[in-house]
Amino acid sequence: MKKNVERETSFYHDFKEMLEDLADKYSDKTAITYYKRGKEKFEKTYTQLKEDSLCFAGALLKNGLNGRNTAIVSENSYEWLTAYFGIAISGGVTVCIDIDHYDDIIKKMLERADVEIVVASPSMAVLLKDMCADLNIKTLIVLGSEPNGVGVRYSDFCQTCDDESLGKINEFTYDSEQTVSIVFTSGTTSTAKPVMLSSRSILSNAAGSLTLLDSRDRVFNSLPLYHTYGLTCGTFCALIRGLNVCISCDLRRLTQEIANFKPNMLVAVPLIIEAMHKNYWALIEKAGKKDFVTKRMNFERLIRRHGVLISGEVKKCFKGTALEELDVILSGGAYLSKAIAEDLLHFGVVVLQGYGATECSPSISCNSNNDFTLDSVGVLLPGNEVKIVDDEIYVKGKCLMNGYYKAQELTKEAMDDGWFKTGDLGYMDKKGHLHIIGRKKN
DSSP states (O other), rough: OOOOOOOOOOOSHHHHHHHHHHHHHHTTSSEEEEEEEEEEEEEEEEEHHHHHHHHHHHHHHTTTTTTTTTEEEOOSSSHHHHHHHHHHTTTTTEEOTTTTTTHHHHHHHHHTOOEEEEEEEEHHHHHHHHHHHHOOOOEEEEEESOSSSSSEEHHHHHOOOOOHHHHHHHTOOTTSSSSSEEOSSOOOOOTTOOEEEEHHHHHHHHHHHHOOOOOOSSEEESOOOSSSSSIIIHHHHHHHTTTTEEOOOGGHHHHHHHHHOOOOEEEOOHHHHHHHHHHHHHHHHHOHHHHHHHHHHHHHHHTTTTTTTTTTHHHHTTSSSSTOOEEEEEEEOOOHHHHHHHHHHHHHOOOOOOOOOGSSSSSSEOBBBTOOOOOSEEEETTTTTEEEEEEEEHHHTTTTOOOETTTTTHHHHEEEETEEEEEEEEETTTTTTTTEETTOOO
16 A cells, blocks of 8 residues: 655635745735626735625624624625635624525525525625525625615625724634534525534644645635535635635636636536536647547556556646646546546546545545545545444544534434434545445435
8 A cells, every 4th residue: 555645734714824834934925806897807815805805794793793693695706705704703603505496495595594694695685685684684785886776786795894893803712623614514494404513613623634745826716605515625724834825716718717727726526627628629639639649548558557548648738728737636426437547648638536425524534645436525624533334434633524414413414423424335445545336315
C-alpha cells in the first residue's frame, strides 16, 4: 500500500478565528474572484473578505438581529459568502436554501427552520416578498446595491455597522459545537431533512480534506454554495489553503467563466465533468489528433502508464482554451464513470473522486494526489471512522451533524450509538480505499 503523505493544514475553532488568521497570513492576496454576466471580473482580497463579513455581523448586532435563524435564498455571489460568515460571527444560524426548489417547498423550508430573517438576491426577493409576509418574517435584506423596491438593500444595511457594534462582536465567545448552519438534504418535501452543522464539524472537515490534497493556485468552484459540497469543499478548503477561488455565479455562463479564469483545479459534479470530457475530445479532433491520441491511449493502457506518452502532445490541443492549465478535478455528489476518469488521466488531468453526505459536513473520504484509484472514493479523512454493517456504511467522527432540526425521531433513525447510517452500501479494500456499490433502499 502506498503511504499517504499528510499535507499541511489549519484547524480553526470558528469562522471569525479563520477569517482573522487568513487575513493576517494572506492580506492583499486575492481570495474570491467572480464574474458578472460572464465577463465583468471582480476580485476580493482576504482582508476585504474578513472586513466585509465582520461588517455584516456588526450590522446584524446593531439592528438587534444577531443570533437568529437567517435564510440565504440566492444564487452564488460574493455577498452570499459574507452574509454566511457574518451570520455565524454574530451568533446566528444560516439556513441554506436551494433556490431550484418550487416556491411552495422553499416556503415550507423557511417555516420548518423557524427563519426570522431572509437574505435574498434581487430576483428571489421579488418572489419572497409575499412569502415573508405570510410567515411573519419582518426583515428581508436584498443582496446587491441596485434598488428594486423590495426589502432593505444589503449595502445600505451594512452601512449601519459602527465601531461600537464591531467592538461587541470582538467580545463574542463561540461554542464550536453550537449549530451555525441548517442545510436541507436533497429531495422533495417528504424526504428533505434539515441538517444542523456546527463550526467544529464544518471546519474540521475542510481542514481534514486538505491533509489529502495538494494545492493549486486557482480553484474554480462550479457548485452552488447552498450545498455543503460547494461550500465546504469548493470554497472553505481553498480559502484555508490561501488559494484564489472563483465562484461560479451563473450556470448558464459556466463555460465562459472557466475560460476567463483558467483554473488549475476544478470542483464539480459528474454531469459537468462529463460535459468537459466531450469538450476535450472535440478540441483533440479539431486539432486533427484524434487517431494519434486514440492509438497512444491504447498503448498506455497496455503498459498501465496513463499520460506518459501523450499528455504533453494533447496539452497543445488545449492551448488558449479554458482547459489550458487545468490538471486536477475534484468529483463528488454522484458516481463518475471510470472510463471518463481514465480518459482525462491520459490527457494529464487527475480526477480525484470523493464521497460524502450533508450529515457529514460533507466529506467522508477522498482520493489523494499521491494515492488514488479511479474506481474508489478514496481514503478516509483524518478523524473519520467507518464500519460496514450488513454492507451499509456507518460513519463516526467530528464531521457528524448535531442532528436534524426539531426532528428527534428522524435523528434517532439515522444514528446508531454515535454512528451515522449513510444508507449507502459499500466496502473497504485491503489498501484502505472505500468503494460504493449502491443504495440500501434500492
